[in-house]
Amino acid sequence: MQLLQEPRPLTPRARVVETLKILQRAIRAFDEPAVEKISEDTREDPFQVLIATMLSAQTRDAVTASASARLFAVARTPRTVAALPTSRIQKLIYPVSFYRFKARYVKDTCAQLVARFGGRVPATMAELLTLPGVGRKTANLVLILSHASRDNICVDTHVHRISNRLGWIRTRTPEESEQALYRVVPKRWWPVVNLFLVTWGQNVCRPVYPRCRACAISRLCPRIGVTREGR
């Protein structure tokens, strides 16, 4: 008599890959995040990706998309945006969150792009981080989307939250998560981690009331820290 063998448990890296493969198919049912769309529509223009990512922090996608469209309809180069009064930029990007700060950062960043980088968006993390209001999340996304980097993972609050719920990592901040993810995600998947988990976070694995019963990766998810589920 032949005995049935229990399937071997997946290694942590194999579980990460299995999860990403399922998400690769599952996200096709949803709209892409706003900055990804802007990147595609502008043929990966680094400047528009940079500014849209700055506007997107703690802002709903629809608001980011319309604010970016209003700003770029008036000015779409570092030189022309830097020439706008801050109050005009504020009006154009309203109602993105923290629009007053962001208008100032956008103007100052554009002025520095002109003064220090010949009007071009730099292609290194070290240089991007010298721009006002640009942190690792923004820099990583610009490097991935506009400079075709395969060496970066962009971690925002969705990526931080979901990779902890999935038990891939145990971290307290997005900065810690980025470093931890480099260790557990095989490199070929680094550029798409943000697209997959942000899309999932906006539609299924929401911050409160994640839709675990409708989740395509639920069998691979220990739901760490999840206390209440939504529909």
Ligand code: SF4
């Ligand atoms: S099962 Fe729930 S907690 Fe886990 S990824 Fe899906 S929605 Fe998020």
